[in-house]
């Protein structure tokens with residue numbers, strides 16, 4: 001599913017009408033039917049429905065939905081219009097007229113009594129502002145939203161996007177409606193998938209309406225879906241053996257951070273790599289063997305990697321189909337030099353994570369190198385703490401283009417981009433907000449590359465699977481308790497689920 005900006009959505013809207021003859025009126029009627037469908041799922045004809053209506057087309061959608069329900073015999077509908085009706089959009093005015101022609105009379109003014117309407121409503125339909133939001137909410141709308149958020153007792157259904165949420169960033173513009181459910185049209189917008197918009201939207205439903213599918217190619221951004229992951233998962237034909245599933249070389253660890261390397265190695269193996277070879281400076285053999293005896297393990301019997309180790313491992317570099325470098329390395333100068341040499345002299349795909357991210361700063365990279373920074377690392381490698389990079393996907397896209405590499409910007413909403421195409425992963429929860437989850441992810445990415453995926457495809461599948469596994473096992477053992485090792489051991493649950501989509 002494409003993830004759109006408000007401008008892209010408006011463009012699609014316009015073209016649907018000019019190039020395909022499906023008018024805005026038709027689309028609005030379809031949007032209204034979709035809203036009605038959602039209301040009918042949860043509320044009956046006696047339910048108290050409060051329609052909060054702005055004077056743009058978002059309000060038009062809400063008015064049309066109120067009219068359809070009134071016509072269906074819903075008896076307890078109230079409509080409250082906020083703003084100057086005379087200055088409303090063409091379709092808002094048209095819908096208001098039509099509603100009146102259907103004999104609807106229960107309009108009320110926004111006044112001191114408003115709190116009572118809000119607190120007695122079974123469902124508040126938020127049609128105040130949609131993707132036409134043009135800045136911070138003004139005083140009038142701000143007051144209305146505050147009262148709704150404070151005094152609501154029933155459910156809140158937002159039309160298109162919670163009023164006050166920036167459709168392009170998910171930011172709260174002044175204040176915003178906290179919805180239980182949002183019904184949006186055509187496709188999701190960026191504001192639905194970036195926090196806090198993602199939280200404010202509640203459950204998101206997408207009504208396709210009659211937009212021609214081809215028009216959505218206007219966007220180069222997509223949401224990672226189970227269907228996408230299923231298609232990408234490497235095949236495992238019966239007539240095959242371990243060499244068909246690649247050779248992952250992991251260069252990780254130091255005396256200071258021994259555990260990270262093991263998680264990466266387990267991640268690669270649990271996702272199906274043919275051979276996983278882990279080389280660490282410090283001896284870890286009993287840990288590795290306890291966790292997974294199938295991992296091929298070698299220690300250089302020292303504290304940390306340095307440039308002179310390069311010759312020692314150059315034979316391994318030649319045999320590898322993919323390299324992981326970074327987890328737990330430490331950041332000493334000699335280790336950073338070692339990392340630069342590995343990255344410069346290898347041609348196979350490389351997953352660069354954690355400490356190694358700081359070493360590649362000065363290097364020119366290539367498309368089959370993937371950098372996997374979390375928020376802190378991203379801020380440091382792009383040298384900024386000013387802009388809000390977590391929601392600024394364009395910044396990450398530009399950075400990927402500039403580095404000529406693929407970036408996985410790991411966060412609650414993860415951005416995966418090579419600067420030309422961008423994917424957002426929204427699986428996962430706070431079970432992953434623990435040291436080691438990123439090390440595991442790195443290994444999973446490499447394990448998928450070793451089976452033939454490119455780094456972008458592998459990052460999409462890996463982010464989805466680790467996040468989805470976290471969700472599945474959190475239902476069983478809670479987000480508090482689940483550890484990166486639990487995620488690794490339960491990866492099969494998300495894989496099986498995807499295979500059965």
Ligand SMILES: NC(=O)C1=CN([C@@H]2O[C@H](COP(=O)(O)OP(=O)(O)OC[C@H]3O[C@@H](n4cnc5c(N)ncnc54)[C@H](OP(=O)(O)O)[C@@H]3O)[C@@H](O)[C@H]2O)[C@@H](O)CC1
Nearest residue numbers: 013028055056057058130131132133134135136137138160
């Ligand atoms: N696109 C599509 O394909 C389809 C779109 N559809 C629907 O149209 C919606 C977009 O409609 P839109 O363009 O009329 O804008 P909309 O969201 O109603 O906002 C404008 C209103 O908000 C107000 N307002 C704005 N900012 C404000 C602020 N900061 N503080 C306070 N007020 C503010 C602004 O007031 P004004 O600035 O004019 O005083 C005006 O009244 C879209 O979300 C979807 O629901 C469907 O029918 C199906 C097909």
Ligand SMILES: Nc1ncnc2c1ncn2[C@@H]1O[C@H](COP(=O)(O)OP(=O)(O)O)[C@@H](O)[C@H]1O
Nearest residue numbers: 374410411412428429432433435436437438439
């Ligand atoms: N609240 C959250 N919701 C979803 N995913 C999360 C959340 N917090 C962290 N993650 C994911 O967990 C992983 C954490 O990686 P990272 O911070 O690099 O861990 P570490 O460096 O300790 O191994 C990333 O894949 C990130 O997307």
Ligand SMILES: [K+]
Nearest residue numbers: 126129161163
């Ligand atoms: K809205």
